[in-house]
Amino acid sequence: MLSFSYQFLAYSSQVQEGGMFVNEVIYDVQKEKLRELIHHHTDCDGNHTTRVPSLILSKRREAHEQRFGVTTPALCIIVQGEKRIRLGNESYTYGEQHFLFAAHQLPVAGAIIEASKEVPYLALKIEINAKEINEVLNSVGNPIHHDKQAERGIVVSQLQPSLLDAVVRYVDLINHPNDVHMLAPLYKKEVIYKLLQGPFQAMLVKVATEGSASNGVEQVIQYILNHYKETIRIEELAKHVNVSSATLHRHFKDVTTMTPIQFQKQLRLQEARRLLYNSSFDATTVAYTVGYESPSQFNREYTRLFGLSPGKDKHAYQRTLST
Numbered sequence: 001m002l003s004f005s006y007q008f009l010a011y012s013s014q015v016q017e018g019g020m021f022v023n024e025v026i027y028d029v030q031k032e033k034l035r036e037l038i039h040h041h042t043d044c045d046g047n048h049t050t051r052v053p054s055l056i057l058s059k060r061r062e063a064h065e066q067r068f069g070v071t072t073p074a075l076c077i078i079v080q081g082e083k084r085i086r087l088g089n090e091s092y093t094y095g096e097q098h099f100l101f102a103a104h105q106l107p108v109a110g111a112i113i114e115a116s117k118e119v120p121y122l123a124l125k126i127e128i129n130a131k132e133i134n135e136v137l138n139s140v141g142n143p144i145h146h147d148k149q150a151e152r153g154i155v156v157s158q159l160q161p162s163l164l165d166a167v168v169r170y171v172d173l174i175n176h177p178n179d180v181h182m183l184a185p186l187y188k189k190e191v192i193y194k195l196l197q198g199p200f201q202a203m204l205v206k207v208a209t210e211g212s213a214s215n216g217v218e219q220v221i222q223y224i225l226n227h228y229k230e231t232i233r234i235e236e237l238a239k240h241v242n243v244s245s246a247t248l249h250r251h252f253k254d255v256t257t258m259t260p261i262q263f264q265k266q267l268r269l270q271e272a273r274r275l276l277y278n279s280s281f282d283a284t285t286v287a288y289t290v291g292y293e294s295p296s297q298f299n300r301e302y303t304r305l306f307g308l309s310p311g312k313d314k315h316a317y318q319r320t321l322s323t
Helices: 002-012 019-040 130-140 161-175 177-196 201-208 213-227 234-240 245-256 260-278 283-289 295-306 310-322
Strands: 046-049 055-060 067-070 074-080 082-087 090-094 098-102 107-114 121-127 154-158
Touching (some): 019 055, 055 161, 074 161, 082 121, 090 098, 090 154, 107 260, 121 161, 161 177, 177 201, 201 213, 213 234, 213 245, 213 260, 234 245, 260 295, 260 310
Antiparallel strands (some): 046 055, 067 107, 074 121, 098 154
16 A cells, blocks of 8 residues: 555646646645554554654643643644644634644643544654754755744644655655664755745744844743742843843744743742642642742642642652552
């Protein structure tokens, strides 16, 4: 079947009449190819690293409620199932016909909303950073002009056949380990190039361009990620990227939907939950560890985000481990 798929693709690309039908068939064949690859290389539920750099495969055989984490800059494609991502007060739902691109490390909540033992959730992620985008931009040669507006850090769009085709080539390197060293960098550049030809070209260019609003926000994000336990002042952050406090506040919210302080709070609370779940620390110790000066404030903000007080949340998690 797989050899037939490749022969069919080569033939179909030459067909002129009935082009729309042919493209739909090619699209379906490519998606089926990805399903087979992911299913074959994920023997159990979870996220699986691969021999192909920056490529992570996922399988889940049951839906789950929202889980909190920090995104990595990456292209995410679901080939079976559906997922919902929440960034601040915004929600993004995507499935088999779409892709999601995260341009920054952002605190999010994600839930798999369509998965079963019979039809598991299957997905892939290709991590892509600003340096790699910039390398492709430099190779293209023609400068891509953009405005000064900061762009939202997460986008969802229709998955185009040309991007899908490039992704299939990259993922298929799993089956050709001897080719990975030589071809993976080339195929990954092709994936980025196809992304740059899509509707979110401006976002990608701005993230990779030094001096742009989005690039300035990226610098601030990295600072907060490295200093989230400390007291952070907007004036100092703004000075770090040579803009006014008001401009930084506006640009940061354009990208993340949050203020820098809200962003920091999300990081603190997510780390607090990780410590509660994976250590013997009590809530007060955790509060001080992640940078809170007031345990009562920590308790209020933790409960507001996660729906349970720190103590009750920890007990609930421990009960799930014992069942």
